[in-house]
Amino acid sequence: MSNFSPDQIEYLTTCIGRFKKLGQIIFNEPFLEYHPNVRFSTIKDLYSIYNEIYSANFFEENHGSDLRLIEFGEFQKELVKMIRNVLLHFPFFDNWNEVWIKRSLVTLTLTPKRDGTYSGAIEKFFLNYSEKKYAVRLTEYGGNQITTCLIIPKGYENNDKIYLKDIIEERYVGMLSVGFMRILINNFLLTNGLNSLVIPLVETVKG
Incomplete structure (x- = not known):
């Protein structure tokens, strides 16, 4: 049984509904033709929804220690976290190829x-992973x-x-x-206990 109030469940349901819609947009092959x-606005919206779910007060109160125990490589987790923070704190760019950071601004x-x-x-x-090479497995369009x-x-x-496009191509950012x-x-x-809200695998559409 869930410990969430009806308002919290409504909030989560709305967030996850939007997340699903953005995921479907990103995983449809015509997305690359936009x-x-x-494309960049869609990816930023995805991270905004994720940030709302992640940052909401009830999230901190209820998730417990199991939240981070997932089958996902440490590098991928840290990469997504880094992208999330860049998009959150450096909202200055119009497309993925423009996004850059430098240490003096990050630590300002x-x-x-x-x-x-x-x-x-x-x-x-960047201190942990600079000048290293990693293989990342993704589900493609x-x-x-x-x-x-x-x-x-x-x-x-x-x-x-440091340009983020030099780390990961735009076509892979959404998938990851x-x-x-x-x-x-x-x-x-x-x-x-919120099984009814679980997000299924995204169905992909070609062409």
């Missing part, structure tokens, strides 16, 4: 730790499973501009994000 600004309002590093998902990601290699560019510690968020949200829903 204007770059439209942060207080350094004793070792000279800073807290935060973006800082953590049409439902095919693919593996793509991501190389995290160097230069973050030197305050170079929808897949990860679906697993995370479903884990939360199942843990809290």
Whole structure:
């Protein structure tokens, strides 16, 4: 039985309904033919919905420790978290290929730790993964499973501009994000007895 109030369930239902719709848009192959600004806006909307679900007060009160215990690689989790924070804190761009960060801006309002590093998902990601190569398995348009290699560019510690397109291509961002968020949200829903809201696999449409 769920510990949520009717209003909380209505809020979750509305958020998840929108999440499903965005996932269906992203996983339809014609999505790649949309204007770059439209594609980017859709991805930002996806992260906004995820952020609302993740940040809501009742979420913190009810999810328990099982929320993060999901079958998803640590690198993928940290990558999605980094993208989420970049889109949240750097809302200045019109399309994916424009998105960049540099360390001095990421840490502008942060207080350094004793070792000279800073807290935060973006800082953590680049300090841990720069100049490394990772294989990421994704569900592609049409439902095919693919593996793509991501190389995290160097230069973050030197305050170079880092473009997110040089980490992951736009065509893979939506696939990665929808897949990860679906697993995370479903884990939360199942843990809290909200089985009726569980998000199914996204049906894909070609052409």
